[in-house]
Amino acid sequence: MIDIQYSPEVAEARAEGRPLVALESTIITHGMPFPQNVETARRVEAEIRAHGAVPATIAVLEGRLHVGLTDNQLDRLGQARDVAKLSRADFAACLARGGDGATTVAATMIAARLAGIEVFATGGIGGVHRGAEDSFDISADLHELAKTPVTVVAAGAKAILDLPKTFEVLETLGVPVIAYGQDMLPAFWSATSDMPAPLRMDSAAAIAAAARMRAAMGLDSGQLVANPIPAEAEIPAEELRPVIEQALAEAEAQGIAAKAVTPFLLGRILELTGGRSLESNIALVLNNARLGAAIAVELGKTRS
Amino acid sequence: MIDIQYSPEVAEARAEGRPLVALESTIITHGMPFPQNVETARRVEAEIRAHGAVPATIAVLEGRLHVGLTDNQLDRLGQARDVAKLSRADFAACLARGGDGATTVAATMIAARLAGIEVFATGGIGGVHRGAEDSFDISADLHELAKTPVTVVAAGAKAILDLPKTFEVLETLGVPVIAYGQDMLPAFWSATSDMPAPLRMDSAAAIAAAARMRAAMGLDSGQLVANPIPAEAEIPAEELRPVIEQALAEAEAQGIAAKAVTPFLLGRILELTGGRSLESNIALVLNNARLGAAIAVELGKTRS
Amino acid sequence: MIDIQYSPEVAEARAEGRPLVALESTIITHGMPFPQNVETARRVEAEIRAHGAVPATIAVLEGRLHVGLTDNQLDRLGQARDVAKLSRADFAACLARGGDGATTVAATMIAARLAGIEVFATGGIGGVHRGAEDSFDISADLHELAKTPVTVVAAGAKAILDLPKTFEVLETLGVPVIAYGQDMLPAFWSATSDMPAPLRMDSAAAIAAAARMRAAMGLDSGQLVANPIPAEAEIPAEELRPVIEQALAEAEAQGIAAKAVTPFLLGRILELTGGRSLESNIALVLNNARLGAAIAVELGKTRS
Ligand SMILES: [Mn+2]
Ligand SMILES: [Mn+2]
Ligand SMILES: [Mn+2]
Numbered sequence: 001m002i003d004i005q006y007s008p009e010v011a012e013a014r015a016e017g018r019p020l021v022a023l024e025s026t027i028i029t030h031g032m033p034f035p036q037n038v039e040t041a042r043r044v045e046a047e048i049r050a051h052g053a054v055p056a057t058i059a060v061l062e063g064r065l066h067v068g069l070t071d072n073q074l075d076r077l078g079q080a081r082d083v084a085k086l087s088r089a090d091f092a093a094c095l096a097r098g099g100d101g102a103t104t105v106a107a108t109m110i111a112a113r114l115a116g117i118e119v120f121a122t123g124g125i126g127g128v129h130r131g132a133e134d135s136f137d138i139s140a141d142l143h144e145l146a147k148t149p150v151t152v153v154a155a156g157a158k159a160i161l162d163l164p165k166t167f168e169v170l171e172t173l174g175v176p177v178i179a180y181g182q183d184m185l186p187a188f189w190s191a192t193s194d195m196p197a198p199l200r201m202d203s204a205a206a207i208a209a210a211a212r213m214r215a216a217m218g219l220d221s222g223q224l225v226a227n228p229i230p231a232e233a234e235i236p237a238e239e240l241r242p243v244i245e246q247a248l249a250e251a252e253a254q255g256i257a258a259k260a261v262t263p264f265l266l267g268r269i270l271e272l273t274g275g276r277s278l279e280s281n282i283a284l285v286l287n288n289a290r291l292g293a294a295i296a297v298e299l300g301k302t303r304s
Numbered sequence: 305m306i307d308i309q310y311s312p313e314v315a316e317a318r319a320e321g322r323p324l325v326a327l328e329s330t331i332i333t334h335g336m337p338f339p340q341n342v343e344t345a346r347r348v349e350a351e352i353r354a355h356g357a358v359p360a361t362i363a364v365l366e367g368r369l370h371v372g373l374t375d376n377q378l379d380r381l382g383q384a385r386d387v388a389k390l391s392r393a394d395f396a397a398c399l400a401r402g403g404d405g406a407t408t409v410a411a412t413m414i415a416a417r418l419a420g421i422e423v424f425a426t427g428g429i430g431g432v433h434r435g436a437e438d439s440f441d442i443s444a445d446l447h448e449l450a451k452t453p454v455t456v457v458a459a460g461a462k463a464i465l466d467l468p469k470t471f472e473v474l475e476t477l478g479v480p481v482i483a484y485g486q487d488m489l490p491a492f493w494s495a496t497s498d499m500p501a502p503l504r505m506d507s508a509a510a511i512a513a514a515a516r517m518r519a520a521m522g523l524d525s526g527q528l529v530a531n532p533i534p535a536e537a538e539i540p541a542e543e544l545r546p547v548i549e550q551a552l553a554e555a556e557a558q559g560i561a562a563k564a565v566t567p568f569l570l571g572r573i574l575e576l577t578g579g580r581s582l583e584s585n586i587a588l589v590l591n592n593a594r595l596g597a598a599i600a601v602e603l604g605k606t607r608s
Numbered sequence: 609m610i611d612i613q614y615s616p617e618v619a620e621a622r623a624e625g626r627p628l629v630a631l632e633s634t635i636i637t638h639g640m641p642f643p644q645n646v647e648t649a650r651r652v653e654a655e656i657r658a659h660g661a662v663p664a665t666i667a668v669l670e671g672r673l674h675v676g677l678t679d680n681q682l683d684r685l686g687q688a689r690d691v692a693k694l695s696r697a698d699f700a701a702c703l704a705r706g707g708d709g710a711t712t713v714a715a716t717m718i719a720a721r722l723a724g725i726e727v728f729a730t731g732g733i734g735g736v737h738r739g740a741e742d743s744f745d746i747s748a749d750l751h752e753l754a755k756t757p758v759t760v761v762a763a764g765a766k767a768i769l770d771l772p773k774t775f776e777v778l779e780t781l782g783v784p785v786i787a788y789g790q791d792m793l794p795a796f797w798s799a800t801s802d803m804p805a806p807l808r809m810d811s812a813a814a815i816a817a818a819a820r821m822r823a824a825m826g827l828d829s830g831q832l833v834a835n836p837i838p839a840e841a842e843i844p845a846e847e848l849r850p851v852i853e854q855a856l857a858e859a860e861a862q863g864i865a866a867k868a869v870t871p872f873l874l875g876r877i878l879e880l881t882g883g884r885s886l887e888s889n890i891a892l893v894l895n896n897a898r899l900g901a902a903i904a905v906e907l908g909k910t911r912s
Contacts (some may be wrong), residue, residue, distance in 0.1 A: 002824045071575040088782030092821040093807050136776040174392030199397050213396040216306045471746040478696030503701050517700040520610045
């Protein structure tokens with residue numbers, strides 16, 4: 001077992017057996033510019049507290065795994081440069097050799113499990129990249145959901161990905177995908193899509209009960225809660241589709257490849273929507289934080 | 305551990321340490337019409353009893369996991385509507401919220417393991433769908449075989465699938481594929497194919513010994529026994545190929561997509577073969593029940 | 609737990625707690641002709657001894673798992689015919705029914721774990737075959753690295769494979785890929801490639817520390833050390849590329865398919881390079897043996 005640095009707030013919550021919600025840190029280091037990233041992180045943490053749970057933002061600082069960041073640590077991380085973006089493959093190496101690292105969905109799930117945290121709220125998971133039938137570029141987040149028993153609350157997978165293939169892979173890997181409160185899957189910035197959800201649940205209690213049942217059956221995997229962005233903050237799919245297609249066409253025309261594609265697409269979508277994509281992104285993360293807190297509260301009622 | 309409802313027959317067999325063979329229930333709810341489905345299920349169960357083992361048909365009834373169904377329960381399931389088709393992803397959710405569910409290969413393997421049953425007989429496993437290089441549509445059965453230590457006796461994968469890709473995925477995942485009594489893989493309705501089998505075994509005892517050896521090595525996965533349909537009941541591959549191709553062409557022409565494809569293809573193949581495909585299907589399931597019973601008997605001699 | 613036959617040398621090393629390095633045996637039975645195969649195997653073993661560790665060549669002889677081969681056993685294996693090439697899927701079956709088998713990367717990892725050996729040195733791992741977007745032909749070695757906690761030292765994946773897809777799959781599966789001493793990934797016969805390495809480490813101690821950290825985090829998987837061939841022995845990528853392309857074109861023109869492709873390609877590359885590819889192959893295996901020994905020595909300092 002590794003040594004985990006808990007913030008005073010998280011340490012106290014653990015001692016008192018209060019519900020905890022894990023948060024990732026790549027959204028801070030790679031998702032938004034300073035100081036907007038730190039401000040958003042604080043709003044997300046506050047939203048979790050306001051709904052009865054305790055936020056635990058996860059990051060690696062100087063080679064130590066932190067679960068819960070103090071104000072100073074969050075400020076420092078928000079301004080740090082050359083922070084590694086950690087997934088399952090490089091998480092241990094970062095801890096072994098020192099240095100700073102921000103955790104993706106996969107790495108945050110791993111850390112949450114190590115810290116005994118059962119729920120994790122984020123924006124969107126990674127998935128199957130467009131063109132993966134030729135590139136084989138598929139996020140490690142999908143296999144992590146198949147391996148690590150954490151409930152992940154997200155607005156689905158990021159809509160620049162190939163969403164149908166992403167949900168096929170999750171089905172193949174046996175990962176429950178639960179649309180919250182509707183029959184269709186959400187699509188990140190858009191509240192709905194034309195893809196029926198494999199499962200639908202309408203309460204945090206039902207989601208918590210499903211997690212408990214999976215554990216009782218020995219199915220040690222996660223579940224993905226696909227939580228639609230609030231209607232007032234969404235960019236409808238029919239409005240967003242041409243924007244994404246334009247960004248994709250530009251990426252291809254300019255020869256943007258490999259790991260440069262995602263940041264390029266997100267940057268162009270931000271410009272082409274006049275900043276709305278970022279506002280939507282913040283709204284959906286806050287929404288996921290609220291549902292994550294509610295699930296953590298429900299899980300807290302039945303912890304063994 | 306979850307609460308399992310054992311039928312009186314299965315409970316007695318467990319108490320006496322007699323050999324058990326698991327059976328799935330989607331063949332009852334989604335494979336054939338009533339009353340043929342219930343009649344066939346009873347014939348399969350009788351075949352297992354006649355060969356020295358006890359059948360344990362698995363299903364979820366009103367949110368409870370049943371291992372072994374009474375006559376009344378089987379009748380009720382055979383006529384039920386809107387029964388969920390459960391796989392690894394939605395099995396726990398069905399148990400958590402109640403309702404009825406029939407178990408696919410993946411879910412039956414999970415339930416068999418929970419009930420301590422080491423052998424499961426079925427018709428054909430799911431696999432890689434035709435066109436999966438673009439759709440990524442691959443059954444969760446394949447990953448379940450890689451994860452759950454149950455010996456599955458089937459006539460290979462259903463022949464409407466992409467069989468070569470299905471066997472490639474099983475090899476990649478490290479799943480033993482054992483042709484019973486011949487060098488070539490069977491192809492569901494056809495006793496043979498042009499695909500050499502990775503492994504061949506000629507007795508139930510050899511299959512049981514391989515399962516025991518995998519467990520001793522800590523390889524906690526299943527093995528697939530590909531048992532050829534009896535010669536007198538087969539539809540030879542060269543006769544079936546144009547039928548499958550016609551059905552596929554019709555599905556494409558009519559725009560049948562996603563989860564509607566498999567039932568459409570099976571229905572058309574039934575019509576185009578004048579009912580022979582269903583007779584073959586019943587014959588191969590009975591044949592798999594016999595071999596499953598023989599393997600269970602052999603495993604019973606060496607249970608630790 | 610299965611019964612393992614340790615050679616006297618390996619048994620003594622285990623009793624004394626000395627560092628061990630596992631070696632595979634398909635390189636002996638399927639990689640080179642006799643007597644060059646046995647001579648090379650002896651040179652590799654000697655290289656490990658010269659660097660402070662004890663070699664443990666792994667094979668199945670008459671249905672028993674051997675960890676460490678005596679001189680006689682190695683001679684016999686080097687001249688045996690019809691030796692099975694064992695991977696995860698067929699390893700147990702070979703032990704259960706008897707017979708001889710040589711272990712691939714996947715099977716050697718399984719055996720190393722059973723024997724408590726933490727490091728394994730080889731030439732190149734298997735991976736994604738060219739054309740796998742249509743054939744789905746992907747080596748079981750990749751999933752084994754995701755499952756079995758052994759550090760594998762190789763010169764990357766064999767360069768006749770689709771290397772970019774191979775490294776994508778390893779990333780998806782969360783397997784650390786560590787280039788040793790350089791920023792770019794090696795490509796088997798060539799010391800470098802145009803693919804940046806996900807991780808770089810410059811000492812055996814760093815690699816050992818990363819393995820220990822993964823175990824402490826409960827990440828029970830392997831790590832791949834991609835160790836570049838020594839500069840003096842390499843065939844530079846720009847020189848090798850047309851050779852590989854010619855061999856691939858010939859394979860296609862001659863209708864070579866399935867399992868016949870790899871031996872055909874390796875044979876043609878040997879001819880087209882006038883024997884240099886084999887010399888390079890031997891040089892890189894010796895180089896990997898040295899690094900494997902150094903890692904085993906480092907791991908020995910921190911064994912719990
Ligand atoms: Mn990727
Ligand atoms: Mn499917
Ligand atoms: Mn292959």
